Amino acid sequence: MFTCFLVTAVTLTPIVMMVLVAFQSDTESMAARPSFWPGSWHPENIGRAFDLVPLGRYLLNTVFFAGGTALLETVTAALAAYAFARLRFRGRSVLFGVYLTTLMIPSQVTLIPQFILVAKLHGVDTWPGMILPHAFTALGVFLLRQFFLGVPRDYEEAARLDGANRWQTFIRVIVPLAVPAIATLAVFKFISQWNNLLWPLVISNSDSTRTAAVGLQVFQSTNGTQWNLLLMAAAITTVPLIVLFFLTQRWFVKGITMSGLGGR
Structure with missing residues (x-):
């Protein structure tokens, strides 16, 4: 009990300090x-933060970027995971192993090749250029594949006997059973892309596509070290994630357990 309290206190201390400084005057924050x-x-200070930079636009851009990326990642991961879990084809295990090895490659290594490819396709400072390079994830495929392997084949066989084809079986039988795991993956990806700084910083050149993480960098570079306003902007960009967590926290426990991350 004491350990949980200590860990919670240490985790929340920076957040509490951020909020307190955000409501200070300029003189106090610069002392x-x-x-x-x-x-x-x-x-x-809330209004001042919105006046100095188009923070509202940055938040909408972040919702579009994180939501679009999470949606595409979830769809592609579910389709690939089902193929690796249920379809039988030559080299399936080898291909899956090679796919998983991409998790060992740091994102910084592929950043320049990705940017060159997107630039040649005229995708710089565009939504397709920002979202599509992150539409596939080996980790998501692994998590959903672990869940699909645990679904009894009897459900699929019953659907096939009723005349359903492979696609109908996936949509009407497998996906409804996998809602907790799929929802958890979507939330994880949404949060990770909400906090993504490196790729939007490289690919975005204007306010029309800048996300909140990049917007905070712009805020600091254009307004100097106004710590109270900078931390107010940071606190505002954190609120949607806190709300999202409280709305979806039950999916975390279900999804982590059913996806094979429960320590079993």
């Missing part, structure tokens, strides 16, 4: 010996 508790609260 040589800062006091994290505001001498006076300044809720107008």
Whole structure:
């Protein structure tokens, strides 16, 4: 019990400090010996943060980028995972092993080749150029494949006897059973892409496609070290993730257990 409390306190301390400094005045946040508790609260910092940069646009861009990427990753991962779990073809295990080895390649290694490819396809500063390179994930395929392997084949055989083809069996039988695992993967991917900085920073050149993570970099470079406003902008971009977690936290436990990450 004490350990859980200690871990929670250590985890929440930076977040609490961020929120407290966000409501300080300019003088307090820039003091040589800062006091994290505001001498006076300044809720107008919220409006000031939106006035200095198009923060609302950045948030909408982030929702579109993270949502589109998570949707495509989930769809492609589900289709590939079902193929690796149920379809029998020569070299299936070898191909799956090679696919998993891509997890060992750091994203920084493939960043330049990806950018060159997207640039040659005229995808720089466009939504397809931002989203499509992240539409496939080996980790998602692995997680969903583990779940599909646990689904009894009797369900599929019964559907085939009723006249369903392979696609109908997947859509009407497998997908409904896999909702917890698919939902968990979608939430994980949405959160990871919401916090993605490197790829949007490289591929985006204008406010029309800049995400919130890139917007914070722009905020700091254009407005200097106004720590209270910078942390206010950071706090605002964190709120959607907190809301998302509380709305979907039950899927985390179900999905992690059913996808084979429960420590069994």
